[in-house]
Amino acid sequence: MPEKTLLYYWMSLYKRKKEIFLIVVISVITAIVFSKNITPVYEASTVFYVPSDSQALSFMSAATVDRIARDKMRPDINEDASAPYIGLLKSKEIAERVHREFPQKEVQKLLISDIDIEITKEFMLKLYSRDEDPELSADIATAYTKSLNSLLQDASLQNLQQDISLIAEHASKIKEKLVKAEEAVKLFEEENNIVSIDEEINSLTSQRISFQNQLEATNILIKENIEKIDSVSEQFKREEALYSERDFVLTNPIIEHLQEKLSDLSAQINALSVELKAAHPDLLMLKSQYKEISYRLEEEIKRFISAQIKSKDTFYEELRQRSVNFLIEKNNLQATKEGYAEVIKRTSERLLELPAIKTEWDRLNEEVLHYKKNYEQLKLNLEEAEMQESRQIQFVVVVDKATPPESPSFPILWINLIVAVLFSLVAGVFYAFFIDYVEESGNIRTRKIIKELISK
Numbered sequence: 496m497p498e499k500t501l502l503y504y505w506m507s508l509y510k511r512k513k514e515i516f517l518i519v520v521i522s523v524i525t526a527i528v529f530s531k532n533i534t535p536v537y538e539a540s541t542v543f544y545v546p547s548d549s550q551a552l553s554f555m556s557a558a559t560v561d562r563i564a565r566d567k568m569r570p571d572i573n574e575d576a577s578a579p580y581i582g583l584l585k586s587k588e589i590a591e592r593v594h595r596e597f598p599q600k601e602v603q604k605l606l607i608s609d610i611d612i613e614i615t616k617e618f619m620l621k622l623y624s625r626d627e628d629p630e631l632s633a634d635i636a637t638a639y640t641k642s643l644n645s646l647l648q649d650a651s652l653q654n655l656q657q658d659i660s661l662i663a664e665h666a667s668k669i670k671e672k673l674v675k676a677e678e679a680v681k682l683f684e685e686e687n688n689i690v691s692i693d694e695e696i697n698s699l700t701s702q703r704i705s706f707q708n709q710l711e712a713t714n715i716l717i718k719e720n721i722e723k724i725d726s727v728s729e730q731f732k733r734e735e736a737l738y739s740e741r742d743f744v745l746t747n748p749i750i751e752h753l754q755e756k757l758s759d760l761s762a763q764i765n766a767l768s769v770e771l772k773a774a775h776p777d778l779l780m781l782k783s784q785y786k787e788i789s790y791r792l793e794e795e796i797k798r799f800i801s802a803q804i805k806s807k808d809t810f811y812e813e814l815r816q817r818s819v820n821f822l823i824e825k826n827n828l829q830a831t832k833e834g835y836a837e838v839i840k841r842t843s844e845r846l847l848e849l850p851a852i853k854t855e856w857d858r859l860n861e862e863v864l865h866y867k868k869n870y871e872q873l874k875l876n877l878e879e880a881e882m883q884e885s886r887q888i889q890f891v892v893v894v895d896k897a898t899p900p901e902s903p904s905f906p907i908l909w910i911n912l913i914v915a916v917l918f919s920l921v922a923g924v925f926y927a928f929f930i931d932y933v934e935e936s937g938n939i940r941t942r943k944i945i946k947e948l949i950s951k
Contacts, residue, residue: 507931508924515923522919526911535903537629541636542895544570544619545580545647570618570892577620581612583643584622592642593635600626600635610639619894629899636897647890652883659880666873673866680859687852696849703842710835717828724821753792754826760785761834793823 508515547569571577583589590605600609611623624636764781 504928508927511923511927511930514930515920515927518923518926519916519919522915522922523912526915527908530906530908530911533906534627536625536627536905537632537900537902538623538625538904539629539633539636539897539900540621540623540895541640541893541897542615542619542621543640543891543893545577545890546892547571547576572618574614574618577614577618580620580643581614583646584610584612584620584639589639589642589646592645593638596638596642597631597635600631605635609635624897625904629901633897633899640891640893644889644891648888651888655880655884659877659884662873662877662880666870666877669866669870669873673863673870676859676863676866680856680863683856683859687856696846696853699842699846699849703839703846706835706839706842710832710839713828713832713835717825717832720821720825720828724825750792750795753788753795754830757785757788757792757826758830758833760788761830764834789827792826 585606587602587606590602590610593605594600594602609625613621613623615621622636622639624632624639626632626635760781764778764785
């Protein structure tokens, strides 16, 4: 058997050129018929990206003004960062969302054949959508970007509704505690008659010093009064000896009772003047009673002493009148002294009580401040959560919007013709070599049979 050369193979192909040409023609005609009769498929695409920077923004924060400033929204240059978004785009959840918007598009076709996603060399996501309707293919591509953005929004707001409910409930409880704490402070201030502890301490200290000074001045006046009474008494005794051997009595139970009552009223007036204003009805009533008792005491002393008058227009009568005046002055000074002493005592007792009252008052106010701060913070958090709930964050930035394609992506006639010609040429060459091999094998068997017959 002679060695096969390239010329041999070429001659084999040339010998069957008609068959090869016929195969090519049939393939081309088949491709044209196929391209003309098959339903065209249109492919729309959209390019988008998810910004790498966070879009977090607090509306109620003190730094809100700085955060509102617009910033660059750049895609992530790390391809691995885009992998989760590709997974979301290929998920059944997004396919079902798109299917609910376009019921004519089956979920399985979206998952298997009609959607493709790739990462461009510019680190962006490019989504391809295929359908027989060019407008529907563009709408599907747009729906995918919207569904991805919606899915990311839902994930970011997953627990926000529950948080709003819990914050509102807790704020309501804190508000109740705050009201109770404020009522406790008000009741404590009313029970202890305070408005400001520090102011009251300063006021009471100042008043105690003032009353002590007045008490000392009253003691001096009482001492002077006693000296005057003693002096008049000595003279009175000498004059009285001229009239009678008995002592001159300058008091009786009625006078003593009025003196005690006058002393009590003076103490009450001075004590209330620390706590009440001068125009207060209770203070005015006590002053009126004091004035009335003073007048009654003076009249009673005059009446009592006048009953002991020996004669008129004498030095004895002059001494008696002086005694009356000094005795009235003594009673008034004594009542004033006791009043100042009582006020100083009450003021000192009050000053001793105030540290403990201040400690309790501070604790109650700190409790109010604590609840108020918590309530204000919860209100701020609730407003923030409600504003975040209504905020529509755009997680997906679309670079190229999907538009209905003008020409189908399949079938493309010229591509089909090229493929048909190439495959038909390969098939024709294979056919030519196969027929040549069959014929050569037949000739070899024939020659072998003839040799066997001749040799017999």
